[in-house]
Amino acid sequence: MEEVATADTEPSPMRIALRISYLGRRFSGSQQQPDTRTVEGVLIETCLRLGLFEDFRSAGFVSAGRTDAGVSARKQMVAFTTPYPERAVSSLNRMLPYDCQATGWAEVPESFNPRYQAKSRTYRYLFPEEGLDLQLMEEAASRFVGLHDFRRIARVEEGRDPMRRILSAGIFRDEDLIVFEVSGKSFLWNMVRGMATLLCAAGAGVIPPERISTLLTEEGDRIPAAPPDPLVLWDVDCGLTFNPLMRSEKADQLLRNEADRLRIGEKMVGWLGGDRRDLFWNEEIHDELGHLL
Amino acid sequence: MEEVATADTEPSPMRIALRISYLGRRFSGSQQQPDTRTVEGVLIETCLRLGLFEDFRSAGFVSAGRTDAGVSARKQMVAFTTPYPERAVSSLNRMLPYDCQATGWAEVPESFNPRYQAKSRTYRYLFPEEGLDLQLMEEAASRFVGLHDFRRIARVEEGRDPMRRILSAGIFRDEDLIVFEVSGKSFLWNMVRGMATLLCAAGAGVIPPERISTLLTEEGDRIPAAPPDPLVLWDVDCGLTFNPLMRSEKADQLLRNEADRLRIGEKMVGWLGGDRRDLFWNEEIHDELGHLL
Numbered sequence: 001m002e003e004v005a006t007a008d009t010e011p012s013p014m015r016i017a018l019r020i021s022y023l024g025r026r027f028s029g030s031q032q033q034p035d036t037r038t039v040e041g042v043l044i045e046t047c048l049r050l051g052l053f054e055d056f057r058s059a060g061f062v063s064a065g066r067t068d069a070g071v072s073a074r075k076q077m078v079a080f081t082t083p084y085p086e087r088a089v090s091s092l093n094r095m096l097p098y099d100c101q102a103t104g105w106a107e108v109p110e111s112f113n114p115r116y117q118a119k120s121r122t123y124r125y126l127f128p129e130e131g132l133d134l135q136l137m138e139e140a141a142s143r144f145v146g147l148h149d150f151r152r153i154a155r156v157e158e159g160r161d162p163m164r165r166i167l168s169a170g171i172f173r174d175e176d177l178i179v180f181e182v183s184g185k186s187f188l189w190n191m192v193r194g195m196a197t198l199l200c201a202a203g204a205g206v207i208p209p210e211r212i213s214t215l216l217t218e219e220g221d222r223i224p225a226a227p228p229d230p231l232v233l234w235d236v237d238c239g240l241t242f243n244p245l246m247r248s249e250k251a252d253q254l255l256r257n258e259a260d261r262l263r264i265g266e267k268m269v270g271w272l273g274g275d276r277r278d279l280f281w282n283e284e285i286h287d288e289l290g291h292l293l
Numbered sequence: 294m295e296e297v298a299t300a301d302t303e304p305s306p307m308r309i310a311l312r313i314s315y316l317g318r319r320f321s322g323s324q325q326q327p328d329t330r331t332v333e334g335v336l337i338e339t340c341l342r343l344g345l346f347e348d349f350r351s352a353g354f355v356s357a358g359r360t361d362a363g364v365s366a367r368k369q370m371v372a373f374t375t376p377y378p379e380r381a382v383s384s385l386n387r388m389l390p391y392d393c394q395a396t397g398w399a400e401v402p403e404s405f406n407p408r409y410q411a412k413s414r415t416y417r418y419l420f421p422e423e424g425l426d427l428q429l430m431e432e433a434a435s436r437f438v439g440l441h442d443f444r445r446i447a448r449v450e451e452g453r454d455p456m457r458r459i460l461s462a463g464i465f466r467d468e469d470l471i472v473f474e475v476s477g478k479s480f481l482w483n484m485v486r487g488m489a490t491l492l493c494a495a496g497a498g499v500i501p502p503e504r505i506s507t508l509l510t511e512e513g514d515r516i517p518a519a520p521p522d523p524l525v526l527w528d529v530d531c532g533l534t535f536n537p538l539m540r541s542e543k544a545d546q547l548l549r550n551e552a553d554r555l556r557i558g559e560k561m562v563g564w565l566g567g568d569r570r571d572l573f574w575n576e577e578i579h580d581e582l583g584h585l586l
Contacts, residue, residue: 266555
């Protein structure tokens with residue numbers, strides 16, 4: 001047990017930023033909510049147990065952004081102020097669950113807020129490759145780049161600006177999956193998942209890639225969001241240099257167990273018939289989006 | 294809607310055997326239980342909805358064998374008697390959920406009971422390959438062949454014979470997984486999962502393969518069962534020739550979606566650190582089994 005500093009040697013508080021990685025599947029989103037397991041909830045509870053702060057509000061605990069239930073993060077960012085930064089660095093990962101671990105830390109100015117200081121955010125979205133044409137998807141993705149009104153593929157809260165600038169949007173293959181990678185200064189709620197729906201429609205030949213540009217500017221119903229599980233907040237760039245933090249040994253082991261379970265489940269499903277593949281995404285998209293597109 | 298035969302043309306009942314494939318993860322085992330989703334429960338409920346019989350007991354509904362919660366089956370077998378076999382064949386898969394489908398049917402004598410008429414049952418168990426030596430596992434598996442008392446690696450119900458004859462037991466690689474395949478006339482409860490524990494211990498170098506022969510005959514605590522999810526009832530041989538049944542289109546689609554979800558989940562876990570692999574099974578086995586072996 002670490003010794004807690006006594007009042008007369010109370011250290012001066014330091015604000016730190018943490019790079020956080022989590023598996024979205026077991027969380028009801030990132031944002032704190034009562035009576036449900038959220039990323040912020042788990043982080044704040046662990047900080048409280050470690051005595052890093054007594055109240056998340058006075059510690060100025062903030063995240064770079066909200067992710068929905070099911071959405072994972074490779075490099076989410078949080079920041080808070082604590083008199084015990086060494087304790088945070090040395091003990092957080094041992095106390096955090098395996099599906100939410102810190103992978104880096106940095107000292108930041110007292111005014112630092114990752115939500116407002118992020119220069120860019122990058123997301124990745126995964127598609128199964130079957131039935132999807134990589135080149136059509138590339139052409140479709142390129143249509144998102146630049147400044148556009150994204151209200152038709154996002155949930156826009158009352159009074160928010162629906163214009164967003166996309167810095168880059170690309171498609172590449174990774175083994176038997178297709179990866180969409182998109183960067184922008186900020187994103188609207190559900191916006192990347194709306195992009196994923198359109199990319200899937202273009203890749204399956206349901207809409208021509210150039211249709212995306214006109215779609216964004218047309219009046220009409222909102223395009224539904226693609227499922228959350230294939231989405232990961234890949235990076236948040238605040239111009240910081242992070243000191244790496246190791247995942248705890250136990251967390252590493254449990255994450256590998258999870259990977260094994262998934263590989264075994266995949267083989268099992270394949271054995272029971274799930275490896276006969278065809279253009280099913282195509283059909284689904286026709287059914288669900290036909291009337292919208 | 295098919296016309297239901299009137300009383301004066303009531304067809305004579307036929308007993309049929311069905312080959313059933315199911316994904317264990319979403320079932321609380323195969324055997325009927327009140328208020329929980331089981332394979333038999335789902336099958337019987339669907340037969341009742343189709344009017345194939347009015348009561349599962351009088352229809353002589355029986356399974357070839359029980360599988361535990363989490364255990365899958367590629368070729369489980371059930372049999373029942375119905376006046377409407379054509380309806381069963383033409384409609385069952387459309388009414389059954391995607392995770393439980395019939396893959397074949399055969400007409401059988403009225404006395405047919407797959408539980409007692411099975412000449413052999415074959416199971417497969419999946420291991421991640423990391424940290425496991427294929428050759429050590431092969432040597433270990435060969436020790437199970439023949440007639441042995443398996444009480445130390447199975448749950449033996451009061452008054453049951455703990456002797457079982459293993460016809461074959463082999464190990465092979467399938468992509469990045471190791472498969473254990475074992476056949477016998479019948480198995481005790483939890484017996485294949487007990488074998489899996491010992492194979493894992495041998496493959497990881499925790500026990501020498503030849504230790505298995507002595508272990509089986511020694512007095513001592515029961516060896517714990519390995520997890521259920523990697524186990525599949527691969528085949529039940531009753532000497533029947535089955536007419537193939539197609540999975541419903543919807544079931545096929547949902548199973549492929551499941552495969553996609555698993556592949557995407559695996560990639561996600563890999564991105565978050567789950568692809569750094571080492572001998573963790575080895576450590577686990579040391580911790581849990583050290584005192585037993």
